[in-house]
Amino acid sequence: MTVLAPPAVPTTRTRRPASSVGGHGRVWWLALPALGMFVVFGVVPLLGVLGLSFTTWDGLGAITPSGLDSWRATLADPGLPHALWVTFEIMVLSWLFQTPVSILIGVFLAGPQRYREFLAVLYFIPLLLSAAAIAITYKALLDPNFGLGAGLGMPFLQQNWLGESGLALAVVVFVVSWQFIPFHSLIYQGAVRQIPRSMYEAAQIDGAGRVRQFFSITLPQLKYTIVTSSTLMVVGSLTFFDLIFVLTEGGPGDATRSLALEMYKTGFQANLMGPASAIAVILVVVGLLIALLLRRLGGRGDESQLEGA
Amino acid sequence: MATVTASEAAQAAEVQAHPRPRRGRRSGKGERRNWLGGAVGWVWLLIVIVPIYWIVVTSFKTQANYFITNPMVPPSDPTLANYRFVVDEGFVGYFVNSVIVTLGATVPAVAVSFMAAYAIVRGTGGRFLRLTNSLFLLGLAIPLQAVIIPVYLIIIKLQLYDTLMAIILPSIAFAIPLSVLVLGNFIRDVPRELFESMRMDGASEWSMLWRLALPLTRPALVTVSIYQGLTVWNNFLLPLILIQSPDKRPLPLALWAFQGQYGVNVPAIAASVVLTTLPILILYAIGRRQLLSGLTAGFGK
Numbered sequence: 001m002t003v004l005a006p007p008a009v010p011t012t013r014t015r016r017p018a019s020s021v022g023g024h025g026r027v028w029w030l031a032l033p034a035l036g037m038f039v040v041f042g043v044v045p046l047l048g049v050l051g052l053s054f055t056t057w058d059g060l061g062a063i064t065p066s067g068l069d070s071w072r073a074t075l076a077d078p079g080l081p082h083a084l085w086v087t088f089e090i091m092v093l094s095w096l097f098q099t100p101v102s103i104l105i106g107v108f109l110a111g112p113q114r115y116r117e118f119l120a121v122l123y124f125i126p127l128l129l130s131a132a133a134i135a136i137t138y139k140a141l142l143d144p145n146f147g148l149g150a151g152l153g154m155p156f157l158q159q160n161w162l163g164e165s166g167l168a169l170a171v172v173v174f175v176v177s178w179q180f181i182p183f184h185s186l187i188y189q190g191a192v193r194q195i196p197r198s199m200y201e202a203a204q205i206d207g208a209g210r211v212r213q214f215f216s217i218t219l220p221q222l223k224y225t226i227v228t229s230s231t232l233m234v235v236g237s238l239t240f241f242d243l244i245f246v247l248t249e250g251g252p253g254d255a256t257r258s259l260a261l262e263m264y265k266t267g268f269q270a271n272l273m274g275p276a277s278a279i280a281v282i283l284v285v286v287g288l289l290i291a292l293l294l295r296r297l298g299g300r301g302d303e304s305q306l307e308g309a
Numbered sequence: 310m311a312t313v314t315a316s317e318a319a320q321a322a323e324v325q326a327h328p329r330p331r332r333g334r335r336s337g338k339g340e341r342r343n344w345l346g347g348a349v350g351w352v353w354l355l356i357v358i359v360p361i362y363w364i365v366v367t368s369f370k371t372q373a374n375y376f377i378t379n380p381m382v383p384p385s386d387p388t389l390a391n392y393r394f395v396v397d398e399g400f401v402g403y404f405v406n407s408v409i410v411t412l413g414a415t416v417p418a419v420a421v422s423f424m425a426a427y428a429i430v431r432g433t434g435g436r437f438l439r440l441t442n443s444l445f446l447l448g449l450a451i452p453l454q455a456v457i458i459p460v461y462l463i464i465i466k467l468q469l470y471d472t473l474m475a476i477i478l479p480s481i482a483f484a485i486p487l488s489v490l491v492l493g494n495f496i497r498d499v500p501r502e503l504f505e506s507m508r509m510d511g512a513s514e515w516s517m518l519w520r521l522a523l524p525l526t527r528p529a530l531v532t533v534s535i536y537q538g539l540t541v542w543n544n545f546l547l548p549l550i551l552i553q554s555p556d557k558r559p560l561p562l563a564l565w566a567f568q569g570q571y572g573v574n575v576p577a578i579a580a581s582v583v584l585t586t587l588p589i590l591i592l593y594a595i596g597r598r599q600l601l602s603g604l605t606a607g608f609g610k
Contacts, residue, residue, distance in 0.1 A: 027432040027514045031441050034425035034485050041460060041482030042448050048459030059461075105353055108346035119354055124601060126357060128589045130543035132561035133582050136568050137364050146575050148363060148380050178360075181353065186601060239452040242545040246565055260454045267458055268550065280455045288450060 046284070052277035059271050070274030080279070082254060083262035084286075086169070090258060091237040093173045094180075098233060099226070102181050106188020107218060120189075124182045131179065135246035138175050165255035168248050172256050175243060180236075184229045191225040192218065231294045238287050259283050368392070368579035375576050391580035395567075400584060402556060403563035407542060410473055410559050414480035415538040419530060421481070422488035427518050429489065430496045431504070448486035453479070453546060461550050475551040476559065480544065484537040495529035496522050531599055542589070560585045 056066040074080055109116050109123070126134065141148050142161040149159070161171050195218065203213050241260040244250065250257035250265065257265070259279060267276025363380060369387035370378065378384065425441070432438045453460075460479050469475040499522060507517050523530070548562040558566065567581050 027428040028435055028437050030428035030514070030518070031425040031438060034421040034489065035441050035444070037421060037478070037482045038445065038448060038485045041463070041479045042451060042456070042485075043444065045456035045459035045463065046451055048462065049456050052458060052462070101349060101353060104346045104349040108350040116350075119350065121597065122354060122358060125361060125590070125593070128539065128593055129586055130545065130561045130564075132543075132545045132564050133586055136564055136578060137360055137582055139568070140575050140578050141360055141363060143575075146376075146573060152380060178356065182357070235452075239454045241454050242561070245549075246545075246568075263454070273458055277458050280458060283452070283455045287452060287455075291450060 049277045049280045049284075052273060053275075053281050055274050055277075057273040059268065059273050066274065070272075070278050073272075074275045074278040074282075077275070079254065079257070079262055079266075080282075083257055083259045083279075086254075086256060087238060087258040087260075089169060090173060090176070090240065090256075091234055093169075094176045094237055095230060095233050097173060098177050098181050098184060099230065101177070102184035102229065103188050103219075103222065103226075105181065105185040107192050107214070109185060109189045110192035124186065126179050127182050127186075129179075131242035132246050134175060134179055135243050138171070138178075139247055142171065162248055163252050165252060168252055168255050172244055172247060175247060176237070176240060179243065180233070184233065187225060187229050188222065191222055195221045227294060227297070231291060234294065235287050235291050238283060238290070259286075364579045364582055367576050368583045370576050372574055372576050391576045392584060394577050395581045395584055398567060398581075399556070400560075400563065400581065403558050403560050404585075404588075406473060406557060407559040410476050410480070411538050411542045413473070413477045414484065414541045415534055418481040418484035418537055419488055419492075419534050422485050422533070423492050423523070423526075423530065424518065425485070426489045426492035426496055427514075427522055430493050431514065442489075445486040445489050448483075449490070453483055457546060457550055460547075464551055470551060471553045471557060473557060476544070476547045479547055480541045484540070488533050488537060491533050492526065492529055495526045499525050535596075535599060539589070 052063070053070050054065060054067060055063050056069065057063040105123075109120055139162065140146070144160050144163075159167060162168050199217050199221075200213055203217060208216065239260050240258060241264065244256055244258060244261055245264070248256045250261040260283065263276050263279040263283065266272050266279060366383050367375060367380065368391055369389075370384045371388050371390065374384055374386075425445075429438050429442050464470050464475045464479075469478070503521055503525075504517060507521055512520070542559075543561060544559075545561045545565070548559050549565075552558055552562065555566070564581055564585055568578055571577050
């Protein structure tokens with residue numbers, strides 16, 4: 001669950017100003033411990049990363065201001081557009097794969113039969129596993145010499161999954177989906193259960209078939225859930241780190257080196273904290289832009305996009 | 310779906326031939342049949358199960374046996390040797406580290422978040438609290454990865470590098486925004502007449518917080534604690550950056566190091582994954598509903 005981004009769009013519930021009777025003067029200090037912790041390890045680092053991107057630092061020695069050097073180095077490095085491209089590929093492919101599958105499974109699981117309840121128990125197991133455990137499992141499973149394919153003697157499975165660029169990227173997308181489809185199915189399941197039954201009953205009286213009902217009722221009713229789920233997927237995929245790091249370490253070559261990995265390698269392996277901070281700033285900006293864009297596309301401004309999930 | 314194996318596809322096809330054992334139960338002609346959803350549902354179930362099944366089965370095989378037996382067939386003479394090996398490699402210690410970090414981060418994080426949420430809800434209108442609230446909302450959008458370098462610097466400056474505290478403190482901070490948001494939504498639902506009547510009786514905000522708001526939002530507190538606990542338990546990046554000594558590793562980092570060392574000993578790797586996942590699976594078996602609602606804690610209620 002480490003990679004699950006919190007919802008980018010906060011829930012706004014109906015406000016009841018009357019509940020403020022308690023009075024500001026008497027309670028404000030209760031917020032201080034949380035505020036203090038968050039400022040020191042959240043706000044200060046956010047400003048700090050911007051600051052550090054204008055310095056030179058090897059991670060151990062002194063930090064020296066160096067103006068725009070880090071930014072110049074970062075923007076001139078062909079590794080940056082490549083990492084952006086890889087991140088974009090993973091983002092789009094995993095969205096394309098996860099969204100339809102999650103919706104179908106969510107609709108399926110929202111059905112009334114008891115045995116679906118039982119299926120759901122098994123379904124949601126990947127949600128509990130750490131990205132490290134998942135990546136290690138797949139790494140062992142996909143090993144061309146020691147993995148499942150070799151044991152079963154099935155040539156199709158015996159490919160060098162993590163050793164070829166295109167395949168490795170596909171594996172990353174697949175494993176990401178394996179980890180997160182249950183989560184998004186869970187969101188869709190909840191949303192589908194909120195759709196009033198009467199809508200389907202009315203449609204049935206009008207003679208609409210199952211497919212027609214899905215496209216005319218279910219999908220439109222899920223609109224805001226789709227926006228929420230997509231925002232989580234897309235913004236979350238910017239920061240996949242554990243999974244890719246353990247699975248491929250960005251390889252083979254730099255085939256799966258996404259922005260987050262590029263930052264880690266630049267900062268903690270090449271000891272160039274200045275340029276790594278610049279990449280981190282790019283990461284934050286891209287994430288905020290995408291979240292805003294999706295929110296605009298969702299087209300419901302400030303209202304809750306999360307209710308009913 | 311290119312990665313669906315032939316055997317999985319075959320099994321899935323078989324499953325589709327006899328789906329829905331109780332299809333006709335509640336139906337009549339009103340039942341909406343969802344064939345595509347059902348097919349995808351069953352296929353995906355297989356895709357979820359196969360790797361998990363494989364890793365469990367493999368963990369009971371000897372290394373010699375592993376290469377000569379069918380990987381999907383359970384061993385005829387199951388062995389616990391792999392588990393013994395994993396335990397001997399210090400996994401009890403790593404487990405303790407994980408427990409310390411998880412409890413040490415989750416309990417304070419939920420406690421301070423609860424207090425802050427209470428203040429924000431009860432003190433609506435105050436400028437300081439409005440600002441605090443906006444700051445937390447902004448915090449929802451900050452990914453940990455993006456600020457890891459300054460966090461690393463701060464931890465060094467605090468001389469906490471290579472201690473469990475180095476993982477705990479940032480974990481608390483990053484748990485706060487979402488916890489405050491969710492808990493605030495629940496505290497807002499406490500009828501304000503209850504606060505009024507307690508105030509009439511002369512109760513202070515501090516005692517209302519613990520004697521009124523706490524009992525009435527206990528389910529939400531459990532839910533938020535589970536979500537944050539799981540997040541901390543599974544965190545990999547913070548220990549990777551902030552821990553150096555092998556004996557201070559929490560489980561995910563220890564797993565990774567273990568695989569780096571014994572990569573070809575697949576049964577041992579399998580045992581390490583199963584063993585480290587077991588505690589969570591046991592909790593899942595006990596409190597599935599709480600856990601699942603905890604996982605979608607951020608999405609309204």
